[in-house]
Each structure stands twice: as structure tokens, then as C-alpha cells.
Amino acid sequence: MISKNHLNFIFAFLIIRVVFAQNFVGDFENILNQKESELTIKTTNSTINIQFCSPTIVRFRTSWTGVFEERDTLMISNYNWTPVKYNLEESSNEIKLTTLQLDVRINKNPFTFQIFDKNGELLSSEIADSNYSMGAYKQNQMVGTQKRLHADEHFFGFGERMDFLDRRGKKLRLNVGRGIGRPHIIGAYNVLEANYSPVPFFMSTKGYGIFFHNAYPTNWDMGHTNSNTYSFEAEGGELDYFLIYGPTFPEILNGYTSITGKSPLLPKFAFGLHVGTYSGGTWGHEELTSGDYVVKLAETFRDLQIPLDVLHLDSTWRIFGENGGKGATSFEWRETFTNPEKMFDDLYKLNLNMVGLHLRPRFDNGKTLRLLDKAREKGFVYPEEDNPGEFVNFFDQNAVDWWWNNGVMRVAEQGAMFLKTDEGSAFGHKANESEKIGPQGEEIKKLHNLFPLVYAKAPYEKFQEYNGIRGMNQTREGYAGIQRYPYIFAGDWPSEWQYFEPVIKAGLNIGLSGVGYWTHCMGGFEHVADPELYIRWTQFGLMSPIAHLFGMEHPNYKEPWNYGEEAQAIFKQYDELRYSLIPYLYSTAYDMYKTGKPIMRALVMDYQNDQNVYDITNQYMLGAYLMVCPVTEKGAQTRVVYLPEGNWINYWTGESLEGKKHYNVLCPLDQMPIFIKAGAIIPSQEVVNYVGEKTITTLDLAIYPSTNSKFTVYDDDGKSLNYQNGTFISREITVEMNTSNLSITVDAPKGNFESKIKNYNLQIHLGNKPKSIEINKELFLIGQDANNAGQILYRDSILSIPIELSNNSLQISIKK
Numbered sequence: 001m002i003s004k005n006h007l008n009f010i011f012a013f014l015i016i017r018v019v020f021a022q023n024f025v026g027d028f029e030n031i032l033n034q035k036e037s038e039l040t041i042k043t044t045n046s047t048i049n050i051q052f053c054s055p056t057i058v059r060f061r062t063s064w065t066g067v068f069e070e071r072d073t074l075m076i077s078n079y080n081w082t083p084v085k086y087n088l089e090e091s092s093n094e095i096k097l098t099t100l101q102l103d104v105r106i107n108k109n110p111f112t113f114q115i116f117d118k119n120g121e122l123l124s125s126e127i128a129d130s131n132y133s134m135g136a137y138k139q140n141q142m143v144g145t146q147k148r149l150h151a152d153e154h155f156f157g158f159g160e161r162m163d164f165l166d167r168r169g170k171k172l173r174l175n176v177g178r179g180i181g182r183p184h185i186i187g188a189y190n191v192l193e194a195n196y197s198p199v200p201f202f203m204s205t206k207g208y209g210i211f212f213h214n215a216y217p218t219n220w221d222m223g224h225t226n227s228n229t230y231s232f233e234a235e236g237g238e239l240d241y242f243l244i245y246g247p248t249f250p251e252i253l254n255g256y257t258s259i260t261g262k263s264p265l266l267p268k269f270a271f272g273l274h275v276g277t278y279s280g281g282t283w284g285h286e287e288l289t290s291g292d293y294v295v296k297l298a299e300t301f302r303d304l305q306i307p308l309d310v311l312h313l314d315s316t317w318r319i320f321g322e323n324g325g326k327g328a329t330s331f332e333w334r335e336t337f338t339n340p341e342k343m344f345d346d347l348y349k350l351n352l353n354m355v356g357l358h359l360r361p362r363f364d365n366g367k368t369l370r371l372l373d374k375a376r377e378k379g380f381v382y383p384e385e386d387n388p389g390e391f392v393n394f395f396d397q398n399a400v401d402w403w404w405n406n407g408v409m410r411v412a413e414q415g416a417m418f419l420k421t422d423e424g425s426a427f428g429h430k431a432n433e434s435e436k437i438g439p440q441g442e443e444i445k446k447l448h449n450l451f452p453l454v455y456a457k458a459p460y461e462k463f464q465e466y467n468g469i470r471g472m473n474q475t476r477e478g479y480a481g482i483q484r485y486p487y488i489f490a491g492d493w494p495s496e497w498q499y500f501e502p503v504i505k506a507g508l509n510i511g512l513s514g515v516g517y518w519t520h521c522m523g524g525f526e527h528v529a530d531p532e533l534y535i536r537w538t539q540f541g542l543m544s545p546i547a548h549l550f551g552m553e554h555p556n557y558k559e560p561w562n563y564g565e566e567a568q569a570i571f572k573q574y575d576e577l578r579y580s581l582i583p584y585l586y587s588t589a590y591d592m593y594k595t596g597k598p599i600m601r602a603l604v605m606d607y608q609n610d611q612n613v614y615d616i617t618n619q620y621m622l623g624a625y626l627m628v629c630p631v632t633e634k635g636a637q638t639r640v641v642y643l644p645e646g647n648w649i650n651y652w653t654g655e656s657l658e659g660k661k662h663y664n665v666l667c668p669l670d671q672m673p674i675f676i677k678a679g680a681i682i683p684s685q686e687v688v689n690y691v692g693e694k695t696i697t698t699l700d701l702a703i704y705p706s707t708n709s710k711f712t713v714y715d716d717d718g719k720s721l722n723y724q725n726g727t728f729i730s731r732e733i734t735v736e737m738n739t740s741n742l743s744i745t746v747d748a749p750k751g752n753f754e755s756k757i758k759n760y761n762l763q764i765h766l767g768n769k770p771k772s773i774e775i776n777k778e779l780f781l782i783g784q785d786a787n788n789a790g791q792i793l794y795r796d797s798i799l800s801i802p803i804e805l806s807n808n809s810l811q812i813s814i815k816k
Contacts, residue, residue, distance in 0.1 A: 023138045025062060028095075028108035037084045039097065043111045046136070052084035053242070055101040057255050059213075060113070062136045062143070062239040069238045074453045075213060075480040077261035102245055110135065115208070115243060123208045124148075124243060134229065136239055143214075144233025145241075149223045153206050154614055155230075156249075156604055158220070159199035160478075160488065160510040160518075162191040162502035165602060166614040167202065171224040174198035175217035176449050176477050177425045178491065184526075188432070189494060191502040196425065196491050197478035198449070199513035200232075201256055205608050207247030211256055211480065213240040215446045236445055249512075249605050250597045256514050257596030261484040263516050265593050267470045268718030269353035269691035271585045272309030273542075273575055274474075274519070275301070276358075276420070276550030278316050278557070279337075283326070285554050289316045289336045291343030297559070298350045302689065306560065306572050307579045309690050311347065312356040312420050312474065314550070321364025323372055324390055326433035327423065329359040330366030331407045344415025351690045354472065356418035357411055361427065361455050362390040363403075371407055378402065382427075384439045391427055391438055394454035395447070404462045417467055419459040424452035424477035452477035456485040469719040474548075478515065487517030487546055495524025495551065497533055500540075501632040505617045507544065508602040516589070516598035519546035523558045526551070532634060532669065534563045535570050539672040540630040542574040543622055545585075545599040570670050576687045583683040583699055583713065588623040590714040590723075590730070599623060607644045610660070616642060624711065625680035626651075629665075629673035639667050647678035647706055649765070654797075678706035681733050683713050691718070698759040703735060705742050705764065710734045715755045722753075729753045731805075739816075742770075746803070746810040762801040764814070769794045774813040775803070 026044030033040040038051035049061040049068060061068055071079065089096040095106040103116040112126035112135040125148040126135040136145045155167040164170055178194050181187030200212040202222075212218055214234040222230045232241075244255035257263075277297055281288030294313060301308040317337065321330040333340050347355050363372040363381060372390060375381045380399035381389035393399040408419070423431060428444040428451075430437050438444075456475040464471030471486070478488055490506045493499040503520050510518050522541025523534045529551075538560070541547055551558035560571035578585075588599050597605070601621040603613035619629045619641060627648070629641045646659040651674035657663060665673050676682070682702045688694060699713070716728035728751040736743045744762070749755075773780045773792060782799075783791030793800045803810060 023064060024133060025111045025136050028106070028111050031095075034088070037081065037086070039088070041095075041106075041111075046138075048111070048136075050097065050104065052086055052097075052099055052102075053081045053259070054255070055084055055099040056245040056251075057242055057259070058102060058104060058115070059240070059242045064138050069240070072213070072215075074450050075215065076259055077481065077484065078259055115245075117207065117245060117247065121207075122150075123204075123206055123245065138239070141236045142233050143237065143239040144219075144231055145239060146229050146231040149226075149228055149230045150206055153204055154611075155202045155204055155222050156509075156602070157199065157202035157209070157513045158509065159195075159201075159513045160197040160490065160506045160515070162194045162506045162509075165505060165508060165604070165617050167220075167222045169223050169227070171219070171221050173217060173219050174200055176452055176479060177429050180430055184494070188492075189499070191499070194491065194502075194506075196476055197452075197482060197488050197510060197515065199478075199480050199510075199515070201480060201513055203246075203249050203252045203512065205604075207245065207252075209244040209246070209252040209256055211242040211244065211259060213242065213480075214238065215449045215479070217445065217449070236442070249608050250595065253512075253514060253596045253598075253605075257483065260481040260514060262593050262596055263483045263486050263589075265470060265589060265716075265723055266472055266486065266517060267353070268582070268586055269309040270472055270546065271582050271589070272353075272547070272579060272691050273307055274310040274312070274546060274548045275308060275559075276312045276314050276521075276548070278314050278552060278554075281316055282314075282552045282554045283316075286316050286334060287336060289334055291337045291340060291346075294343055295346045295350070298347055298352060300559070300561070302350055304561070304568070304572070305689060306568075307575050307687065307689050309353045310355075310472075311352050312358060312418070312550075314358040314420070314552075315422075317357055318359075319366055321366050321372070324360075324362045324364040324434070324436075327360055327426065327431045327436065328362035328364035328372075328390060329407070330364045330369060331371060331410050332366035332369050340411075340414045348415070351693065353691060354417045355415060356420060356472075356474070357416045358420040358422055360423045360433075361392055361394070361421070361451075363392060363407070364390070374406070375399075375402065382439050385441070389439065390436075394451065394458050400454075400458045400462075403458070408459065408462065412463070412466055418463055418472045418474070421456050421459060421473060421475040424455045424475060427451035427455075449479045453479055453481055453485070456482065460485040464721075470721060474519075480514075483515045483517070487519065488515055489546075489548060490518070490520035492525040492552075493521065495527040495529035495533060495537075495553075497632070497634050499524065500533065500537055500630075501618050504540065504620070504630060504632070507600050508617060508620055511598035511600050512602055512605065514596055514598075516592045516596075516600070517545055518598075518600065519544055519548035521550045521558070522548060523551055526553060528553050528556050529558075529563070530634075531563045531567050534558075535567050535669060536631050536672070538567075538571050539574050540628070542571075542578045543626075543628045543672070543674075547575075547578055566669070573670065574672075579687045580684045581682075582691065583685050583715075584623060584626075587683065587712060587714040590728075591712065603642075603644060610644055612642055612660075613644060621677075625677045625682055627675040627677065629675070631667045631672055636667060638664050639673065640664050641673055641675070643675060649676040649678060649680075649704055650674075651676055654765075676704055678704055679709035679735065680704040681709060681711035681735060683711075695756050697756055698761060699757055701733070701760045701762050703744065703762060703764045705735055705737045705766070708734070708736045715757055716751075716753050726751055727753050729755045742766075742814040742816060744812040744814070746805075746812075748807060748809045758805055760803050760805060762799075762803065762812075764799040764801065766794075766797055766799050766814075766816070768797075768816065770799060770814045770816055772815045773799075773801070775801075776811055777813075
């Protein structure tokens with residue numbers, strides 16, 4: 001029998017073996033090179049480069065060979081940093097590097113980092129105690145680092161995860177893919193394994209974030225093994241990470257997206273409804289597909305006056321080729337589509353703004369097109385171990401050009417304007433629709449996570465140039481930087497209650513990871529949803545960053561009229577609400593383009609010091625002022641919501657509620673709880689059936705005065721890239737209030753775009769009728785005639801003030 005002491009000795013010996021197997025950086029030797037923004041240091045085991053990208057962003061690179069990797073332009077989009085001056089102080093034990101915002105202290109023996117903010121608060125530390133080693137290490141091909149975990153520190157981000165929000169105490173592996181195995185319920189539909197768009201980036205409630213710049217699979221232990229430490233490591237490549245100081249989450253996210261790129265503006269019509277269709281026949285029913293079905297589908301939306309802007313045809317538009325079956329693209333239409341050009345023409349005559357097609361990244365041979373054979377001859381597919389390969393080599397620009405000219409252009413010339421790029425995870429992994437695993441080998445471990453980026457980038461950029469308007473690509477998989485190409489959908493989750501809230505988590509986590517344009521198959525993808533689930537899920541979907549309706553069950557699919565009159569009426573109600581909010585969503589999207597702050601925001605984004613929000617996964621902010629609270633429990637007539645600090649207004653009842661409290665609120669089937677943050681300034685417009693149906697000349701501006709607040713209303717031509725060169729118009733609206741007076745300022749416009757919006761109708765929510773109103777210091781009376789559109793009116797606690805805009809600023813003073 002083995003004694004307890006003997007077991008302890010074996011355990012200690014194993015620990016020692018692990019420690020000695022890790023190659024730490026060792027001790028400081030000397031400074032090799034010092035430049036304006038960076039420093040290179042030699043240690044006994046490695047070479048370390050420290051670069052200040054900005055006063056708040058510092059990059060740490062460690063090489064055990066003395067050679068650093070070449071520049072990456074897939075994850076990182078910005079190398080043009082303004083030089084940062086830093087101060088260097090050296091003593092026998094320490095090197096201290098100081099910028100305006102950060103203080104990096106390097107302990108020489110052993111070589112470890114500590115980072116402090118400008119106030120001397122410790123952000124990150126690798127200083128070890130006698131029980132364990134910390135800092136950078138290499139173990140075989142694995143590179144990583146271990147850091148001290150603060151007692152009150154919590155972590156958010158890591159990409160589109162469906163399991164948890166707060167990562168403290170958790171372990172996870174980031175590698176593009178999903179659960180493998182059937183039945184789906186324990187295989188592919190495993191919320192613990194779903195990893196369609198991982199992002200090796202997190203934000204800490206201590207006021208900093210870390211972006212691990214490495215494309216290999218990464219492993220993260222955020223205090224799971226040891227409650228005093230956290231670590232991250234990659235299964236190959238270089239130890240290269242950016243520490244980004246905030247201290248607020250929006251500031252950290254702005255820093256992260258200044259490295260990996262901001263989301264571009266989508267066309268304005270992309271903020272309307274998107275619908276996907278199998279064209280009448282999904283798997284096993286392909287013979288039922290037709291262009292007539294697609295046109296009839298769009299006609300039904302128009303006949304029912306359910307607003308719609310974007311349509312895509314999913315997998316069954318094309319024949320399945322002889323080599324890859326469902327998992328490859330032949331670029332040949334199925335025989336049941338007798339006239340694709342006429343179908344596209346008829347759809348655009350119905351005023352759809354964009355129609356696109358689904359495809360997969362493998363070439364295939366069809367009945368007349370032999371694209372796979374030709375691509376193989378030219379070397380434009382990625383070689384595999386047992387065959388010349390099938391995947392388009394999107395890493396090769398020549399292959400991309402050939403794919404576009406010989407494949408995609410065939411459908412673009414017929415009328416397709418964008419793609420849904422599906423199955424980006426199949427490069428090097430098992431595919432959804434076959435047993436194929438694609439190319440294998442050590443190189444593929446790194447390229448696997450990068451493939452979704454080049455796969456989405458190619459059609460986004462090609463269609464943007466071909467269409468002459470902003471690009472729009474829909475994709476399922478991504479990695480760091482995917483926000484540039486530009487929107488993700490959450491994947492094929494069944495129409496079951498158990499998957500509803502995990503899909504919401506996916507949206508919250510991807511938003512905390514720098515991706516703002518995100519969507520999901522509202523109502524669920526597979527299986528027939530019960531009408532209640534359909535209603536609750538579509539309510540959420542129509543208040544998501546992108547509203548996307550699509551499902552595969554035959555013959556019901558996910559159109560609202562298939563779920564009964566009540567579902568249809570409620571769907572239309574929320575679709576119209578979305579269309580009325582397009583000015584608010586579009587202005588928020590422009591702010592995201594400038595700052596990286598997503599449209600859909602986990603509550604922790606703005607309330608990172610409130611631990612009550614750390615595990616809230618079924619509420620979120622839509623922009624700055626709307627809190628959306630989906631109902632994820634079947635049969636619920638009430639639900640508990642948490643309102644953070646401040647005051648809040650129930651959208652449905654107008655009731656004012658005090659924040660930092662929980663409430664049990666009513667949620668009848670047609671009412672998803674929505675709350676308006678006091679101080680809100682929310683622009684809206686009249687409902688249209690599609691963006692561009694009519695010229696919008698007036699915006700309603702709902703104002704809920706409280707503490708001081710502001711909002712920038714943004715407008716441009718809605719389609720071109722000219723916004724990047726200043727061709728836009730924005731107006732900042734500021735509200736200031738004290739006990740006796742309310743002041744509203746509309747600033748003079750910025751930008752050189754001539755907007756069609758000439759008027760605002762201010763809807764100011766007040767408790768009592770005001771005593772007086774001055775507009776630009778001119779006194780105005782409150783009228784009585786509701787039919788006089790030009791009058792200032794007070795009714796039902798709302799003060800209505802119509803104003804005509806000019807190029808000057810406007811000042812409104814209201815005495816309470």
C-alpha cells in the first residue's frame with residue numbers, strides 16, 4: 001500500500017518535472033536595441049521586444065530563437081502607430097518604462113513584468129511567490145504566459161461563446177469549429193463546444209484587456225486550476241500579445257479595434273429585415289425549388305406590408321456536384337431554376353435592395369462546368385494529403401481572382417449582390433455535410449483559424465468593387481479581425497427553448513470581442529418552432545444588430561404567416577418598430593465605426609463595476625439608450641429584470657423606475673420587456689416597406705430628460721464609401737437639466753453631405769406642463785390645436801416641438 005507521504009512525493013516530483021519542462025525566459029542580460037517606441041532585450045533564454053503602440057497599448061513579443069515572425073495583415077490591420085515617447089530608468093534590479101498612461105516595470109531576475117496605470121494601480125503582474133513560477137514560457141511547441149489573478153477580477157470577451165459570460169474560474173480552448181458528432185443534441189448542438197467565431201481577446205474588470213496575437217489554437221485558464229493565477233498559451237507560433245489599458249470597457253474595445261480594425265458601415269438598407277430561403281425545397285426536397293417560389297415569397301412580404309430589404313437563397317439554388325456533394329459549390333443552377341436572370345429582375349422590381357446566394361468554400365465539378373478540375377490544373381486549390389485539393393486557396397490572391405472571375409461572376413452578372421460564406425470551419429476540420437476533413441498538417445493548425453478571414457474578405461471586397469456600393473458579406477465563422485468583413489451569424493441552432501438563451505449569450509460575447517454586426521436565425525434554424533417560441537425569438541431577432549429570418553424545416557420554414565395570425569401580427573409589429581428605429585441604429589453603427597463599441601452590448605460593457613450584471617445573459621443594451629429583455633422561458637407571463645444605476649422608463653407603460661434594483665415585470669406575449677434609459681435621445685422615422693421607398697425629410701426625436709446626456713444623429717447617402725472621406729452629416733444633440741430649467745442644444749452640422757432630413761419633431765417626455773419655452777432666446781407659446789402641425793403642444797406629459805433645421809445651431813430653453 002502506498003503511503004500518503006509517498007503520494008505527496010510523487011505529486012511534488014511531477015510538478016517539478018512540469019516546471020523544468022517549461023523553458024522560461026530566464027534572467028535579464030542586456031538591452032539589444034532601443035528606439036523611440038520600442039525596446040528589445042536579451043535574456044538568458046530568449047529575446048523580448050516591447051513596443052508602445054500608443055500611450056495605452058503596449059505589445060510584448062517573446063522569441064526563444066531570437067527571430068520574430070513576419071507582419072500579419074489578416075488579424076492586424078494597423079501598423080501605422082504614432083511614435084510614443086517613453087522614459088527609461090534602469091537600476092540593478094529593475095527597468096522602468098513610463099508613458100503618459102502606463103508604467104511598465106521589468107524585474108530582471110527572473111525576467112517578469114508588472115504594469116501599473118498612471119495612478120500607480122497595479123493592472124497586471126507576473127511577480128511570483130515561492131510556490132510557483134510565472135511569466136512567459138515555452139514547452140515543446142506550446143508558448144504561453146502566466147499572470148497573477150486579482151481577488152476581485154473578472155474576464156469578458158473570447159469571441160462568440162454560448163456557454164458563459166464571466167470567465168473567471170473557467171477554462172476554454174479557442175479554435176474555430178463546433179461540436180462534432182451525432183446525434184446533434186450531444187454533438188454539433190453542444191453549447192459548451194460551439195466555437196464558430198473565437199477571438200483571442202479579453203477585457204478585465206481591473207481596467208485592461210489582452211489580445212493574444214496568435215492564430216494557433218489557444219488555451220486559457222482564467223483561475224480554474226489556481227485561483228491566484230490565470231494563463232494563456234498557444235499550440236505553436238510566437239508569444240505575442242497586446243496589453244490595452246482603458247480603464248473602461250469601451251476604451252479597451254476602442255484600443256483592440258484600433259489594432260484589428262473597426263467595422264465598416266453597412267449600407268443603410270442592411271438595417272432592415274434580411275430573409276433567407278431554401279427556394280421551396282431543403283435537403284431531400286430539392287426538386288421543389290424554383291425561382292418562382294422565391295419571387296412569390298418576396299411578393300407575400302410586400303402584399304402583407306411586412307417591411308423587407310435583403311434576401312438570400314441558401315444551399316439548394318445550385319446542383320450538388322460529383323465530388324463534394326452538399327459541401328462544395330459547382331456554380332451551376334439547379335434545373336428547377338429555369339431563368340435565374342428573370343428571378344433576380346423580378347425581385348429587384350419588388351424593391352429588394354440586395355439579393356445574395358449561399359455557397360461553400362470548395363470547388364466542385366457540375367454537369368457542364370468543371371471548375372474543380374480547372375482550379376486543380378492551375379494550382380488554385382489548397383493541396384491535401386491524398387488528393388490535389390478542393391478548397392479555394394483564399395490565401396492566394398491569384399486563386400481569389402480566378403474564383404471570382406470563373407465562379408462568382410457567373411451569378412453576379414445574373415443579379416447576385418453578396419454571398420453567405422458558409423462552412424469556413426471545414427478547412428482542416430470535419431465538415432458539416434460530409435466526412436471530409438480537408439488539408440492536414442502542422443501548417444494547417446495555424447491557417448485553420450485564419451481561413452474564415454480570407455474566405456469572408458474575398459467576396460466582401462470583390463462585390464464592393466463590382467456593385468459600386470458598400471460591401472455586405474454574411475458569414476458563420478471568424479477570428480480576430482472578422483469585424484472588417486463584416487457580419488457574423490450564430491449558426492444552425494434548433495428551434496428549441498434550450499438553445500434560445502445560449503444564442504443571446506453568443507451575441508453578447510461576440511460584441512464584447514469587437515464584432516458589432518451579428519445576427520442569428522430568429523425562431524431557430526432546424527425543427528418546427530412552437531408558435532410561442534417563434535414569437536419570443538423573433539421579438540429578440542428584430543431587436544438584434546442585424547435582423548435575419550431563416551430556417552430549414554420543410555415545408556413550414558420561418559415566414560411569420562406559417563405560425564398563425566397572432567405570430568404574423570406580432571412579427572409585423574416588431575419589424576415596424578425596427579424600421580422606425582433605423583436612424584437610431586444607423587447613428588449607433590457610425591459610432592461603432594469610429595469607436596468599436598458594438599450595437600448590442602452586454603450590460604457589463606457600461607457597468608463593469610456592478611457585479612450584479614456579470615452573469616446577466618438575457619438582457620442587453622441596444623445602442624446607448626434601449627435595454628432589451630427577451631423572454632426565454634416558455635409560458636412566462638412575468639420575468640425578472642435588473643436595471644443598473646440610473647433611472648429607467650418602461651417602454652410599454654411609461655412607468656419610471658429606480659435603477660440598481662431587480663423588478664418582476666409583466667411580459668404578455670406581444671410585449672418583450674424594453675426599458676429606456678433616463679436621459680435618452682432616440683431618433684426615429686416613419687415606417688417604410690423598404691429603405692428608399694420614400695424620401696425621409698423629418699425625424700422624430702424622443703427625449704427623456706434626466707441627468708445631462710447627448711447623442712449624435714448621423715446621416716449620409718447610405719450606400720457609398722464617401723463617408724470615409726467626410727461626406728456625411730452629423731448633429732450632436734445635448735440635453736442639460738437642473739431643478740428649474742431644461743436646455744436642449746442641437747449643434748450645427750458637421751460634414752459636407754446634403755441631407756434630405758430638414759426637420760425634427762422633438763417629443764420631450766416631461767412630468768408637468770412647462771412654464772415657458774424659448775427657442776434661440778425667442779419666447780414661444782404652447783398651443784391648443786392638435787391639428788396645427790406647426791404648433792408647440794403639450795399632451796399626455798409629452799411636449800412636442802417641431803423645428804426646421806438649418807446649418808446653424810439651435811438652443812431650446814424650457815422653464816419647468
